Amino acid sequence: MFRYYIWLALRSLRRNPMLTALMVAAIGLGIGASMTTLSLFRAMSGDPIPQKSAQLFTPLIDNWGPDQREKNGEPGQDMLTYTDAVALMNLHAARRQAAMYATGFAVMPTDPTQNPFQADARATGADFFAMFDVPFKYGTPWSAADDEARADVVVLGRKLNDKLFGGANSVGKTVNLDNHDYRVVGVLDDWSPQPRMYDVMDQTFGEVEALFLPFNTAIGRQMDIWGNNNCAGPTVVDPGFEGHMRSECTWVQFWAELNTAEQVQHYRTLLDGYAAEQQHNGRFHWAPLTRLYDVRKWFDVQHVVPDESRVMVVVSFGFLFVCLVNAVGLMLAKFMTRASEIGVRRAIGANRRAVFTQCLVETGVIGLAGGLVGLALTAVGLAGMRALLSKDMADLTHLDLIDVLVTVALAVLAAMLAGLYPTWRATQVQPAWQLKAN
Amino acid sequence: MHFGPILSAMRRNKVGAFLIALQMALTLAILCNALFIIRQRVVMMARPSGVDEANTFSLSNQWVGSPEQIGAMIRGDLAALRGMPGVVDAYATNAYPLRGGGWSEGIGLAPNQKHSSAHTARYFTDDHALNALGAHLIAGRNFTADEIRERSERDKAQPGVMIVTKAVGEKLFPDGSALGKTVYVEDQPIVIVGIVDMLKTPWVSNAWAEKFVENSMLDPYIFISKQYSYIVRAQPGQLDAVMQAAQKKLFEVNRNRVIEKVRSYAQIRADAYRNDRALAIILGTVSAALLAVTAFGIVGLTSFWVTQRRRQIGVRRALGATRRAILAYFQTENSIIAGVGALLGMALAVGLNLWMVQALEMQRLDLLYVLCGAVAVMLLGQFAVLWPALRAASTPPALATRAS
Numbered sequence: 001m002f003r004y005y006i007w008l009a010l011r012s013l014r015r016n017p018m019l020t021a022l023m024v025a026a027i028g029l030g031i032g033a034s035m036t037t038l039s040l041f042r043a044m045s046g047d048p049i050p051q052k053s054a055q056l057f058t059p060l061i062d063n064w065g066p067d068q069r070e071k072n073g074e075p076g077q078d079m080l081t082y083t084d085a086v087a088l089m090n091l092h093a094a095r096r097q098a099a100m101y102a103t104g105f106a107v108m109p110t111d112p113t114q115n116p117f118q119a120d121a122r123a124t125g126a127d128f129f130a131m132f133d134v135p136f137k138y139g140t141p142w143s144a145a146d147d148e149a150r151a152d153v154v155v156l157g158r159k160l161n162d163k164l165f166g167g168a169n170s171v172g173k174t175v176n177l178d179n180h181d182y183r184v185v186g187v188l189d190d191w192s193p194q195p196r197m198y199d200v201m202d203q204t205f206g207e208v209e210a211l212f213l214p215f216n217t218a219i220g221r222q223m224d225i226w227g228n229n230n231c232a233g234p235t236v237v238d239p240g241f242e243g244h245m246r247s248e249c250t251w252v253q254f255w256a257e258l259n260t261a262e263q264v265q266h267y268r269t270l271l272d273g274y275a276a277e278q279q280h281n282g283r284f285h286w287a288p289l290t291r292l293y294d295v296r297k298w299f300d301v302q303h304v305v306p307d308e309s310r311v312m313v314v315v316s317f318g319f320l321f322v323c324l325v326n327a328v329g330l331m332l333a334k335f336m337t338r339a340s341e342i343g344v345r346r347a348i349g350a351n352r353r354a355v356f357t358q359c360l361v362e363t364g365v366i367g368l369a370g371g372l373v374g375l376a377l378t379a380v381g382l383a384g385m386r387a388l389l390s391k392d393m394a395d396l397t398h399l400d401l402i403d404v405l406v407t408v409a410l411a412v413l414a415a416m417l418a419g420l421y422p423t424w425r426a427t428q429v430q431p432a433w434q435l436k437a438n
Numbered sequence: 439m440h441f442g443p444i445l446s447a448m449r450r451n452k453v454g455a456f457l458i459a460l461q462m463a464l465t466l467a468i469l470c471n472a473l474f475i476i477r478q479r480v481v482m483m484a485r486p487s488g489v490d491e492a493n494t495f496s497l498s499n500q501w502v503g504s505p506e507q508i509g510a511m512i513r514g515d516l517a518a519l520r521g522m523p524g525v526v527d528a529y530a531t532n533a534y535p536l537r538g539g540g541w542s543e544g545i546g547l548a549p550n551q552k553h554s555s556a557h558t559a560r561y562f563t564d565d566h567a568l569n570a571l572g573a574h575l576i577a578g579r580n581f582t583a584d585e586i587r588e589r590s591e592r593d594k595a596q597p598g599v600m601i602v603t604k605a606v607g608e609k610l611f612p613d614g615s616a617l618g619k620t621v622y623v624e625d626q627p628i629v630i631v632g633i634v635d636m637l638k639t640p641w642v643s644n645a646w647a648e649k650f651v652e653n654s655m656l657d658p659y660i661f662i663s664k665q666y667s668y669i670v671r672a673q674p675g676q677l678d679a680v681m682q683a684a685q686k687k688l689f690e691v692n693r694n695r696v697i698e699k700v701r702s703y704a705q706i707r708a709d710a711y712r713n714d715r716a717l718a719i720i721l722g723t724v725s726a727a728l729l730a731v732t733a734f735g736i737v738g739l740t741s742f743w744v745t746q747r748r749r750q751i752g753v754r755r756a757l758g759a760t761r762r763a764i765l766a767y768f769q770t771e772n773s774i775i776a777g778v779g780a781l782l783g784m785a786l787a788v789g790l791n792l793w794m795v796q797a798l799e800m801q802r803l804d805l806l807y808v809l810c811g812a813v814a815v816m817l818l819g820q821f822a823v824l825w826p827a828l829r830a831a832s833t834p835p836a837l838a839t840r841a842s
Contacts, residue, residue: 019738019742022738026735029727030731033723033724033727037720067553104665106502106503106695106696108502115693115696116694116695117696118696178502178504179502224663224664237592239593307799308713308716308717310797311717311721311798311800312721315721318464318467318790319724319728321464322461322464322468322728322731322732323731325457325460325735326457326731326734330735330738330742332453333454333738333739333742336742336746337742337745337746384719384720385720388712388719388720389712389716390709390712
């Protein structure tokens, strides 16, 4: 019976191609616009590390005092001072932990005729890689001993390894960065968390750094801070990099892996204890204010999904709704022209349920066609987005399988929903009346 | 025109009329809000930066290793750049208008203030900066060559003098001129020696920076850093040539560097406003599609009604109604539906805006947009109904005499 209804639906749609085209186009346009903006929104608000996002935490310590807090009383900082980051590292209170900051190098190519080029880098601890499930193509992370010893070792991102070594296994080789030799201990496989969870302040979306080196090595070389650096508050900053390290400026991101609720609770207690100690020592003149956010909560606090993206989703779903209202009207018109045909079917024995199913199948077919048009338009829309948005966002404008399924399912569902009233009206056709009128 | 028959016909087709009215109302609500947002962004994107954008470009310079004499190297580069044919002037800086990243700094009226009196963007510049940017000094004087000091990012310095934008002056001293006044930056006293009419901050498309988008201060410092930018202004028409030649020239002076982000101001502007432009274009596209869908929806449904009522129309024509009367019938019918839709839509538009103000930090909708939107939607309805109405008007009176 179902196949017969499909056949009937196709016949009926062919009979009035103008109305059919209008309905399919309306649903297709609405679906295309809303899925384009929705898939971008979904990508922006995604969880780059779902298996662990509830176990990775970033701590904040208010070291500036009440004057610099947000209006809602939350701490004004989104990073730590060097002093506090080192103190937290020395607590060794988490299973894994890493302090980090953004910096960069001028890379000397192996071919001396080539010009040096720029590579951004992340100075961080050995635990970083295990903590964020970073995939390695060759080699391993450096060791905790390398962290301690300020070893001249690096982990290369895949792209930089391609550029410098043609993609070969470069573990054990040296690279020259700003006139110093560093030994390659590992090469990453493709890794592109979106958002870049470990540092959304400097750059929320886009590529991860080209290479990684031990935090202490970068500090020892006094490597420039390429990321955010916030010296709010009445802080005295002594001259030079060492003065900056001692200052109340915040510029270090810090992440800790805490696997159980008890560990989290324990860590919170330690944080408060540390802040209380700072108050006791006379560094803070206020009661301790600390925060410990997991990845998802941190994204909320940092507002990683821009309002623009929300506006686009709201407007395009409003548009989809208009398209559906439109489709309701057109389907109503279509089913009403068929009143006599339905009358005949009813007269020769079809019950209301059969008529209902038949009309619903027809709306489903319209929805499916609209969904396919919508899918094509979504692909076009995302290509348009790619051209309009910055390169950082390019990774966010791809259709994944879920997007495709959601698009088609949404279209069919929307069309059937829109078809409910017209379908109900069709079942109300009085067979006798229709036959008489003819 | 008699409304009675129209209304009674509509009563027999309540759902159809309601659907068109609802569609027009939603179209109006979305359209007003979308156009309002588009206009805001377009106005924002059109704002001048204070820079002679047509003839100016920037490039980022990064030294290899940790050279000792960066100050001397910068002076050498600048002498080379300024000596190039086609170059008006050049200077080195930490940041520039529309760059995207920079140094924000509070200015106080007294040392050790709890909260600064004006929030500004801080630019390290020299006595050539105003000329290289094409900025206009409206009071006071430029820096002199002997006032220029070297300063690294992590240094303390005794600055002495600075130039601010008019906006900073008005923020600090609303009742009088800021010229010659002493203010405090990093708790050090500084005299304002010059005022330029306008220079934007590096952050131009961001809610946080919008509050101080014209607050810039210029310090007489050469920025001693491994990485900084050169701003170069070319003679009119020579920008492209100078952009190429400048990179070659710098590598001739010293090869041990990385030159990145060589951007004309057109490019800098495009980068700075990329997301605003994207939002405006996307909303514009959706709005156009919305209008098309609504218009075709009206065409479709009205055509259906015309087909349905062909016999009645034929009877009316046979009884003496003119083509114009038939045309007017459908036009009036659409006006009534559109009028109801427009009223509903105006309320929806304001409601949607109020929600966006609350949830998404949008601005309040200008009511003029709602009125213009209502007129536009009514016109759209008239336009869409024209074709089916003309078809209805051409119904031959003889149709009434035929059986079916």
